[in-house]
Amino acid sequence: MPTSVIAGIGMYVPQQVVTNHDLMQYMDTTDEWIQERTGIQQRRYAHRTEETTTTMGVAAAQQAIERAGLTPQDIDFIVFATLSPDYYFPGCGVLLQRAMGMRQIGALDVRNQCSGFVYAISVADQFIKTGMYKNILVVGAEKHSFGLDFSTRGRNVSVIFGDGAGAVVLQANEEPNRGILSTHLHSDGNEAEILAMYNPGTHANKWKPELADFGDAAMGQMFVTQPMLDKEQFYPNMDGPAVFKTAVVKFPEVIMESLNANGLTPQDLQLLIPHQANLRISQFVQQRLKLRDDQVYNNIQQYGNTTAASVPIALCEAWQEGRVKNGDLVCLAAFGSGFTWASALLRW
Numbered sequence: 001m002p003t004s005v006i007a008g009i010g011m012y013v014p015q016q017v018v019t020n021h022d023l024m025q026y027m028d029t030t031d032e033w034i035q036e037r038t039g040i041q042q043r044r045y046a047h048r049t050e051e052t053t054t055t056m057g058v059a060a061a062q063q064a065i066e067r068a069g070l071t072p073q074d075i076d077f078i079v080f081a082t083l084s085p086d087y088y089f090p091g092c093g094v095l096l097q098r099a100m101g102m103r104q105i106g107a108l109d110v111r112n113q114c115s116g117f118v119y120a121i122s123v124a125d126q127f128i129k130t131g132m133y134k135n136i137l138v139v140g141a142e143k144h145s146f147g148l149d150f151s152t153r154g155r156n157v158s159v160i161f162g163d164g165a166g167a168v169v170l171q172a173n174e175e176p177n178r179g180i181l182s183t184h185l186h187s188d189g190n191e192a193e194i195l196a197m198y199n200p201g202t203h204a205n206k207w208k209p210e211l212a213d214f215g216d217a218a219m220g221q222m223f224v225t226q227p228m229l230d231k232e233q234f235y236p237n238m239d240g241p242a243v244f245k246t247a248v249v250k251f252p253e254v255i256m257e258s259l260n261a262n263g264l265t266p267q268d269l270q271l272l273i274p275h276q277a278n279l280r281i282s283q284f285v286q287q288r289l290k291l292r293d294d295q296v297y298n299n300i301q302q303y304g305n306t307t308a309a310s311v312p313i314a315l316c317e318a319w320q321e322g323r324v325k326n327g328d329l330v331c332l333a334a335f336g337s338g339f340t341w342a343s344a345l346l347r348w
């Protein structure tokens with residue numbers, strides 16, 4: 001049975017750097033508060049540009065495909081993870097297929113928010129293991145800056161997020177002891193509303209008796225009302241402390257699950273790439289697993305939390321800096337809205 005190796009990796013972040021001081025123009029916050037609670041110093045915004053989630057995904061994908069020594073024509077399948085798609089539908093996968101002039105291959109969009117990229121890797125890995133595809137493009141990309149509440153009301157969320165994209169080419173490999181060893185996926189929908197954005201969605205537009213006056217014409221219409229706007233239903237809502245508490249339990253759990261499944265321990269890891277949710281969460285996980293500083297990679301300081309893009313951006317920078325070498329044991333781990341959490345253990 002073939003395994004999946006990362007044959008090429010790429011990333012893209014927009015040019016505009018937004019510092020914590022820049023955000024202070026819009027909301028009551030401080031550089032000290034943001035750095036102390038999250039570790040974030042700056043983030044990138046694609047804001048006020050023509051760039052979209054797809055165009056950023058394309059830039060990262062071009063680099064990954066080139067580094068794999070391939071062309072877009074060699075790609076057999078696309079898995080695109082994002083929670084900020086260009087359109088409500090169709091998804092970004094087909095838009096990327098069109099933009100890159102690819103063959104009429106399959107394109108699948110994965111949601112799963114901050115865990116989206118690790119879920120996407122797991123999906124692609126299954127197609128490779130079964131022999132169905134040889135080269136799969138896996139992309140994680142987000143344009144958060146278009147939809148955040150930059151007033152003081154939304155400051156607990158808006159200071160965290162940034163824009164960007166990362167991509168890998170997952171390729172079928174026959175060499176022993178290389179590639180993805182296992183992936184582990186979890187969810188708990190009981191906590192769905194702890195970190196959620198309600199619109200566009202059908203929940204807030206459920207049928208209500210008062211709509212009867214509109215007759216059949218009211219069926220299926222989207223009603224955007226002032227109370228919905230007032231309740232911030234078009235912005236992400238987050239109970240930060242609740243996310244934090246669960247993340248610091250589930251991250252170590254899912255990392256240990258991947259190590260245990262392969263008879264390995266945290267000491268065997270060359271590098272952990274945690275989803276860049278918050279530097280304090282990463283530090284907590286590092287402490288819990290007794291990992292050295294050189295075993296954990298963080299770059300949230302520069303990019304903020306880029307949700308589905310954070311793992312491939314961090315992995316790409318780690319690789320570019322020579323922190324990942326052939327034969328290294330690398331764990332990708334993520335936790336996010338849903339709640340969903342996931343890990344992938346691989347031998348580079």
Ligand code: ACO
Pocket residue numbers: 028029030033034037038114155156157159160195239240241242243244247276277278281305307335336337
């Ligand atoms: N600037 C200044 N003050 C702020 C800001 C801000 N940007 N945001 C919130 N505050 C204030 C609050 O209003 C509150 O004030 P009060 O005490 O007068 O009511 C105070 O700071 C404390 O608010 P908390 O929400 O309790 O702050 P906390 O210390 O928990 O930090 C944070 C908030 C950073 C969001 C934290 O809870 C956290 O990191 N949670 C994890 C969530 C996370 O990482 N989410 C990322 C997205 S999800 C994911 O990727 C997993």
